[in-house]
Amino acid sequence: MALTIVSVIVFNLAVTFMPKRINAIETYATALFALGLNNLCDFIFNLQFHLYGYFEEGVDWKGYLVIYGIYPQVNMLFLNFFPFGKGLGTKASYILGWSIFATAYEALATHTEMFYYNGWKWWYSACLYPIAFLLLISNLKVVRLLNRKSAP
Template sequence: MDIYATSFFAFTYGLLTDTILDLNYNLYGYFNEGFDWLGLTAIIMYFPAISFLFLNFYPFNKRAGQKVLYILLWSGFSISFEWLSLQTGFFYYNGWQLWYSAILYPAIFTSLIMNLKLINSFK
């Protein structure tokens, strides 16, 4: 149940971030510029699924080095997926750069872990 709550957090966080950076600043987006139903569908499906998979296999009981490696591997996967999304037209840039995402992905994945730990602290 905790991972589902964090997946909802990921969806909300992603939707808010994408709305601001896409619709307000026009830095990037899904499929077409402006609001797009298909893009919203992608956000609804992508963020919860990735966060669920990431957290479900996170090595909570392992050493710090293994945790860092896990986050870096998921960040690498996310960068690769974003690059592939750019190549296929699923995603586009208007001023955003792939290296911005490379810097942000470890922080995003860390925030998912912190959110899950926060939720677990209320038990």
């Protein structure tokens, strides 16, 4: 539980004090998309197939701290500093770096029993994180396109 509390505090402070590169509506829309994506994955892999979970099997209140206190903030940090104006190599390196960070954080979370595997393998996550990050980037691009189209 200590990792959860420290993570909630650190990630929320980081988001609060980071220099903002994405505006409020982009932050709101991408946070909602990230929550929806996380909830969909958790519903399928955790609740339907019981492959992993937070703290204990089934739904528990501590898991909500992770879902709402950590996941959206990490995604906001990822998107806020994404190198949109850089080359493909820089973008790929950025996604790879965040995927390694996410996999390492998941390993730490598993070690501290914040997260558990029940048939899930760490390398499944390592393969899926880049896809999830690409979905987040794509969603932000759609939000920006819609913002431009709705501007007077």
